[in-house]
Amino acid sequence: MTRQSQLLLPTLREAPSDAEAASHRLMLRAGLIRQLAAGVYTYLPLGRRVLRKLEQIVREEMDEAGAQETLLPAMQPAELWKQSGRYDVYGPELVRLRDRHDREFALGPTHEEVVTMLVGGEVGSYRQLPMTLYQIQTKFRDEKRPRYGLLRGREFLMKDAYSFDEDWEGLHRSYMGMYDAYNRIFTRAGLRYRAVEADPGSIGGEGGTHEFMALAEIGEDTIAACDCCDYAANLEKAEYERASSEGSAGITPQAGVPAKVHTPDARRIEELAALFQKGAEAFMKTLIYMADGRPVAVVVRGDHEVNEIKVKNALAAAALELADPETTERVTGAPVGFAGPIGLGIPVLADYAAMEMEEGIAGANEKDYHIKGIIPAVHLAGAQAGDFRNAAAGDACPRCERGRLRFHRGIEVGHVFKLGTKYSEALNAKFVNAAGEERPFIMGCYGIGVSRLLSAVLEQHHDGSGIVWPESIAPFAVHVIPVSAKDRVQTDMAEHIAARLAEAGIETLLDDRDERPGVKFKDADLIGIPIRIVVGKRAAEGLVELKRRSEADAETLSLEEALAIAG
Ligand code: ATP
Numbered sequence: 001m002t003r004q005s006q007l008l009l010p011t012l013r014e015a016p017s018d019a020e021a022a023s024h025r026l027m028l029r030a031g032l033i034r035q036l037a038a039g040v041y042t043y044l045p046l047g048r049r050v051l052r053k054l055e056q057i058v059r060e061e062m063d064e065a066g067a068q069e070t071l072l073p074a075m076q077p078a079e080l081w082k083q084s085g086r087y088d089v090y091g092p093e094l095v096r097l098r099d100r101h102d103r104e105f106a107l108g109p110t111h112e113e114v115v116t117m118l119v120g121g122e123v124g125s126y127r128q129l130p131m132t133l134y135q136i137q138t139k140f141r142d143e144k145r146p147r148y149g150l151l152r153g154r155e156f157l158m159k160d161a162y163s164f165d166e167d168w169e170g171l172h173r174s175y176m177g178m179y180d181a182y183n184r185i186f187t188r189a190g191l192r193y194r195a196v197e198a199d200p201g202s203i204g205g206e207g208g209t210h211e212f213m214a215l216a217e218i219g220e221d222t223i224a225a226c227d228c229c230d231y232a233a234n235l236e237k238a239e240y241e242r243a244s245s246e247g248s249a250g251i252t253p254q255a256g257v258p259a260k261v262h263t264p265d266a267r268r269i270e271e272l273a274a275l276f277q278k279g280a281e282a283f284m285k286t287l288i289y290m291a292d293g294r295p296v297a298v299v300v301r302g303d304h305e306v307n308e309i310k311v312k313n314a315l316a317a318a319a320l321e322l323a324d325p326e327t328t329e330r331v332t333g334a335p336v337g338f339a340g341p342i343g344l345g346i347p348v349l350a351d352y353a354a355m356e357m358e359e360g361i362a363g364a365n366e367k368d369y370h371i372k373g374i375i376p377a378v379h380l381a382g383a384q385a386g387d388f389r390n391a392a393a394g395d396a397c398p399r400c401e402r403g404r405l406r407f408h409r410g411i412e413v414g415h416v417f418k419l420g421t422k423y424s425e426a427l428n429a430k431f432v433n434a435a436g437e438e439r440p441f442i443m444g445c446y447g448i449g450v451s452r453l454l455s456a457v458l459e460q461h462h463d464g465s466g467i468v469w470p471e472s473i474a475p476f477a478v479h480v481i482p483v484s485a486k487d488r489v490q491t492d493m494a495e496h497i498a499a500r501l502a503e504a505g506i507e508t509l510l511d512d513r514d515e516r517p518g519v520k521f522k523d524a525d526l527i528g529i530p531i532r533i534v535v536g537k538r539a540a541e542g543l544v545e546l547k548r549r550s551e552a553d554a555e556t557l558s559l560e561e562a563l564a565i566a567g
């Protein structure tokens, strides 16, 4: 049993005013976390307990799927990142440092390089395949805008797994194994979520990458889901806050703030055209839609690499610079800078002459790409005000063609991705196949933001009084509260109940503080333990009250009945 009087559980009546997300406010108020620096948090005992439960669920399902747990170093030689080609392209999100000998290092934001080197060095034969390795470890990403508490941290807990196969069929099996495990994990964690097709970019193919999206209004992603079949896809992020200034000549548009209107001079247009060209070359698909001989929308696509998101955002920022609010709004029905569901792979609306930047660029319309069926329906050129948005929500489903697309906001809690040979080739990681030939491993990578998952669960599981934990991850199962700390009958009975539960292996918190009942009940609601046993006046008759956090009413029970239910 844990005694609340001794527990580091600093609850707060009010959350700091800069905490915008419900989950962030609750975590601060319920004493789960405290901030040390932007995007860097301490887990207090309650927060740590919940995080461990989530880790345990992840661990059990990874083990069940046949993955092997490892622990890879956070500190990684820059050399490795240079070899994979990511040292330069990863950008400022990569935390870089030097050791005392002036050698360059990075703190791992992800571990493809390290794990590929490991397997390349230790696994030589197809007989050892397939193999999936995973770890649960602290990751470092110097996010441009850390926010919403654990939802976007700069130091955060991730489960990352990497599969190694002989061939693409093998990869598909490994991938589906992880996909199924992810479904079990998120279901066990009590999360409402959708698995959605994400942008396959240049690497993927059919089903090449899925994101697992917790459904929550605060989510930064927009997903389109069919109301009839199980089709669901991530719409390209249209997140203006994250629009990077890199390569975009210092343009950093803000959410909802109209772009500065001006007529760019010829030199500027040339600069921007060069930027779009650069984007296209970075195996992105850049498509600018025309109306009245002026661009109204820019579609930028790429794969999941952070750097590409940055390039995308840079392109989006550049297009925004060209935008004229009036024309854009007339043609598309959406204001410039609008970052909502209109995201649809269309991060930015602009009003200049559209031009196709490279041959066969109709990437967005390519067969089997997830925005298929949406963009073509838009008919941008010549579209009337409102068409754009309407075409987006309520469009025919591209999969079943019977259902309609609906939009939801989502938090990316997990991501599975078929990598292929991108890293095994760059790092020369090979095995010998049955025919005696050397082949690069066919890889997949699979991430879950464990700490982000905690926030996502809280976004969904709370009410006006506080947290309502799903049983599977609650910090304690039972909260025992004597109403009066001065009444020996009550305190003795509460002690007895807590001791009996603890003996039965039930995680029990005993509120043995000398506090007013109102304070104890408020705290109990706030921290949200699933079952509360209140020992009050009727203790003398051997009666207690049992209340579930998720229900409004309490039942009066005998001590033994209460123990039977709580145990
Ligand atoms: P996002 O699009 O939100 O920036 P990502 O696509 O960059 O995430 P991945 O590289 O796919 O993230 O990493 C795997 C998982 O790690 C993500 O699905 C997410 O759950 C989690 N994650 C990524 N960045 C963060 C962060 N800054 N804080 C907390 N969790 C994160």
Ligand code: MG
Pocket: 306
């Ligand atoms: Mg990211």
Ligand code: MG
Pocket: 412
């Ligand atoms: Mg993402």
Ligand code: MG
Pocket: 304, 412, 415
């Ligand atoms: Mg991702």
